[in-house]
Amino acid sequence: NAGVTQTPKFQVLKTGQSMTLQCAQDMNHEYMSWYRQDPGMGLRLIHYSVGAGITDQGEVPNGYNVSRSTTEDFPLRLLSAAPSQTSVYFCASSYSPGGRTGELFFGEGSRLTVL
């Protein structure tokens, strides 16, 4: 059982470039989300989705776009990368109530550096 799979694991971008971080889960979870983790800041929610076709903003959505066309996939798009977006990004999923109450399954993370 693969769980939550994120690609790529590492990426270096130049300022202004765009890219997509991929996230896929095989647990048939309705709830999926993207977090960024920065030193001393903990995990901060970027965007989340409660089902295919439904997305919403989290705490730090600026500079990121998401879409949810299938239950399994939830890609995160960086529109025009900035050095402030250098971070470790985690995708997480959950059965529906867990998305409200905090029982999340995380991927292994994608480390992004923006020069």
Added chain:
Amino acid sequence: QKEVEQDPGPLSVPEGAIVSLNCTYSNSAFQYFMWYRQYSRKGPELLMYTYSSGNKEDGRFTAQVDKSSKYISLFIRDSQPSDSATYLCAMSAGDSWGKLQFGSGTQVVVTP
């Protein structure tokens, strides 16, 4: 001011000692409390989950919630080098999506 405060550590203990971790919070609406464990360069994994106040025990791990003091704790008994990780507390009111709040994490090092 952050809604959830957690000492970043590092907390260094000898093997076999009791590890004591805690978080304080300000939002009295929180009623779901979690501890996640995160190994270096890995994603967080759910370790303990508690609803409302009280204690919960799972093997060497005990989670405590004191809602009157807005304080939660995690105790690790008979600590092992494999317990070396960052421990993140998290909490939610459970009433809306996207409102899970994480602490910044405490790094624990258990030395043999």
